[in-house]
Amino acid sequence: MTSGRSLVLRLAAVPLVGAVVGALVGGVVGRLAMLVLARLSPEATGRLSDDGFVMGRFTVSGSLNLLAFGAVLGVVGGVVYVAVRGLLLGPEWFRTVCVGLGSGVPVGNQLVHVDGLDFTLLQPLWLTVGFFVVIPALYGVVLTLVVEHRLLARWPVGGAARRRRVDSLLWGGRAVAFAVGAASLLQLLGKVRDLA
Template identity: 45%
Template sequence: MRALAAASLAGAVVGLVVGGVGGRLAMGLLARLNPEDAGRITDDGFRIGQLTASGTLNLLGAAVQAGLTGALLYLALRRLALGAPAVRVASLTLGGAVVVGAFLVHPQGRDFRILGPDWLPVLLFVALPAVFVPLLALLAERWLAPGSWFATARLRYVAPLLLVWVLAGLLLPLLGLAVVVGLVHQRLAPTLSTGARAAVAWSARVLLVALGLWALWGLVGAVRAVT
């Protein structure tokens, strides 16, 4: 519960800053460079060049959701990465940028067909996760440290911070799944031998590398089609 609260709050904060503020700045830059497309609807339902309260709130809400999802993934993968801390963060950053970029960049999207220069929307959509991951790692590791407030404060003060998931609305089932997986891991991990734990960890790493290569292939193909 302590680790989940620390990672969740870190993900919400970094997601709000990178996805919300950074996303709004990226959209503003694209709108400024493409004044002829003002008023057109983007893939995400926003009007190009128009700053509205409802649109901003929707963007901030989506940024918090993305941040919370990213926090869960980071919490699950942080111990699988190999090497020194900087190397682990670099590998997670690269993987996150490639996978999220492959998911967001698609040649059929209006954002990539009508907004120019052609390379800029691609760069921005890949840059956002590339900035999010190291900032999340920096803040989350600080709050996950043994001497942090999250680790030393009374649980009744820490657990209510998970209410940040209420702001995410439909993501509440994802929080429940994370709790269940965490409890199962806590019960099963001590019963496995060192060899079995190593085999599971390396199997997960192989799957992650395969996913990264598949995502990279898709991203390269999408970038070629867009540019």
């Protein structure tokens, strides 16, 4: 098998790795976060969440649904990681932090909403919102570490010097990614202000 073909196969496996990481982080850590929030907000017990789960109750079907939801989002995250991997720059710690923030802020912004019960009933607000940002951020960090250390260790980010036009496209992509992240952060902060 040629090195190029091996790289393509490994890149194709990233969404599968994303599914496993998504199920573990989104499913297991998400379930633990829900347990903590339910214990801190006993008045929410027995109420139906915005996503159709009964708050404060641990059920096998609810846990399996959360694992499946985490796996599906993990596949999407794996595809996005493959698409943006070439935009990453700097030392490994910086790339890992960027992927964590790039996962946590936009995904958290999409999950946090001002209408419904989840963010008005579950308290404290800072912890509820924090969980919905930290869990996807943790997913991004774990996915990056697993993919870069296990799956793609032979193919470092970056590589040979690129032509000026390719570098310009990469910097343009980085600028777009930064703008999306900044807009998501501002929107998320606005939502928190509205909920407070």
